[in-house]
Amino acid sequence: MDTQNAIAELLSSLGQRVTRSKSDLDLHARSESHFSAAPPDAVVYPETTAEVAQIVATCARHRVPVVGWGTGTSLEGQAQAFQGGIVVDFSRMNRILNVAQQDMTVTLQPGVTREALNDELRATGLFFPVDPGANASIGGMTSTRASGTTAVRYGTMRDNVLALEVVTASGEVIRTGTQARKSSSGYDLTGLFVGAEGTLGLITELTLRLHGQPEAISAAVCAFETVGDAVACVIDTIQCGVPMARIELMDVDSVRAVNAYAGMKLPEKPHLLLEFHGSPAGVTEQAESFGAIAADHAASGFDWATRTEDRTALWTMRHNAYYAILAARPGARAIVTDICVPISRLAQAIEETRTDLAEAGVDGPILGHVGDGNFHAVLLVDDSDPAEIERAKAASDRMVARSLALGGTATGEHGIGVGKLDYMQREHGAGWAVMGAIKQALDPDNIMNPGKLVPPRN
Template sequence: MTAHASVDGIMARLTGMVGERATRAPGVLDGHGRSEAYHAPRPPDVVVFPDDADEVRRIVRLCAETGMPIVPFGAGTSLEGNAAALDGGLCLDMTRMNRVLALNAEDMDVRVQPGITRKQLNAQLRDTGLFFPIDPGADASIGGMASTRASGTMAVRYGTMKDNVLALEVVLADGRIIRTARRARKSSAGYDLTRLFVGAEGTLGVITEVTLKLHPQPEAIFSAVCAFPDLKAAVDTAIGVIQSGIPVARIELLDAMMMRGVNAFAKLGHREAPTLFFEFHGSPAGVAEQAGLAQAVAADQGGLGFTWATTPEERSRLWQARDNTLYAGLGLRPGARAMVTDVCVPISRLTECLSLTARDIEESRLIAPVVGHVGDGNFHLLILIDPADAEEIARAKAFHGRLVERALALEGTCTGEHGIGVGKIDFLEQELGEAVDAMRAIKQALDPHNIMNPGKIFRQHAGEGGSRR
């Protein structure tokens, strides 16, 4: 924790810069020390709400001068302690920087401040015929989504944040402001700095603008659910749809336990069986053809028939239920905390990975509903634990370790979209080995005094002790 005498002096200078938008109110600090992650809360020493990039630049220069750590903060929906203030310091809450700065409808791109959320952005795009498709479930901020390389339910068709961020404006650790690229859809000009900062979790700089690709709003949208006799049949259907080249927009898996939670939480009446949620985008004839092909694949695997959501209200209710699986899962065990994690494997290995995982859950005597973006091999578990039961927590952590080892053995990754944060540091070392040393070298070059979100992604020096939680 930063010495309070130092914080007092810095706070006085911050107040001179931004007035009451710098605060040490205990409730504000506590709110910025926690997220939806299961990791222990770690509040900052001060929270500042900047209005623009120039204020961010001046604040960062002050922190560089004084050695105060900086933790950027968006909507607080991260799941691996990505925005926990491990060393105290200053939290930059970007929520006031939530404007659309420039819309280029002809080029299908938009430049925004990082604090705008995906729903706020799409609300402002509604009358343009364009939309931004990346949907991680939570109404996350665009800056946070870029920082964690988010993806979500529509990544199978539209890609992830790394595919949809054209350029960034970033404040570096010494206060310099850089732009990583122009608006051109492709470039061979130097290092790809945009993708360096996308996924860096605020450890290399503070994102102050994001230029995004937009996509045409589909003329027609069909959504449906289909239950299956077992998990294997559902996963094999998802794989079959992808391998058949059907351009599905979303294909999501909920296991039987998660369907029970969703039915109770969202007042739905679907079968409590492994279920796929589908969505198809395109022309009316095109989506009808896509849906018919997907139905045929599902029928071959014993699918129990499609139930359609045809009106916008029905589709919204269906996908809102999918987006609220965290809260639906928690309802399965009142009073529990959710250890939420994700892995991703090549889709050809997904059935094997999920089948072994389901067996491991049962043998571990854990309640851990599954939800997955199975179209790209990514799935999540909500491991529901009693926070007062040390033995159960130990079982859950051991299971989590086996889950990641299984994904790595199947040529997958320890995280498809949550990021590393503080929770998966050891797993990143297992996954990439000496490549992590290259990351350390980049960090040292851009942030030599380690003030940018310290303690995230990797330890500053190889061989340091375990991650703080």
């Protein structure tokens, strides 16, 4: 590995868009979760696909690691340069290239954030639905196969990415997929790069599915006596065919945290937050149907919101729950983990996790995208207490073991990175080695985000 010569070559062609300043290196050294800082050797800010290809080709010649960076909101260390090398920051590749209204697609660069995209789409009657909470970049969301609050109706990034432009580990530019809605032509290379976490190449352009902005939207929050009651209500609602756009669970600890943080006055009980999209008549019918089902499960405290500002306040509360939970224990850091189980096992998984955390003495409020069986635990730890950190990590490990035993997965949306690397063999068995073989074939020198997702190289 010849990092210094690689940086010198990049400086000669890209000038001030190659930086080794301490502030830049520090900014790109951390994630939003608990991992230690890992500064890269340099940060590069490309503006075109050709420049990305040049950066990767240069790094390939010198066998220098390359790590992509969107907004740095990934939670399992995906964007940190643990082996040094070059971080490629896509913040300057932030143009929306084409909105095809009749086809309901958009083509854009990877540095566009989801909020910027939807701001641009407002006048078109279309929107992009995937909402992981953070204002993440579209490239990062694609690389981690992001999901979020609206997945129960609109799907994840896997369902909404039609085509990609990718720079491979050799610096070659390839295109995957087409503008068409479906294809039976060859391997699904688009699907291969969606969720690859930058280990196979860097995404430089994307074509996404768009959806029509709903004519009417109604949101609500209601309380339940137990998590089991709330989840049973969700299952019945889904089985009855009520088309929910969002349905989120907050446990008692999460509710307590958002009450303190946002000045809310929710009863300290498990809550569901939900949203319906459609025509005015359709939304009313859906809301009434849900209300009847929820009443059968002893729901209380219904608060319906149809005004935009009321709905915004409701979902802002949910999206800020992570910060509310951190604020509940000043000075703590978070080990944020997620699992996803069949929805029929969701209540069991949550209740067993809550019991486990209590017995282990670990603070861990729980929130969940219960419409698709996914939930998160925000495990609060004191960085200066190794024993507490070890208890939290052990509890996280048991969460994953529990999920796999119930037919689930180690992560529903956070991805693998380095944080969940140890679980891949358990979940995938020999399939994990197949992933490693694909990585070996496409990146023989192991320069693309090394040490993440696939089996470590000898």
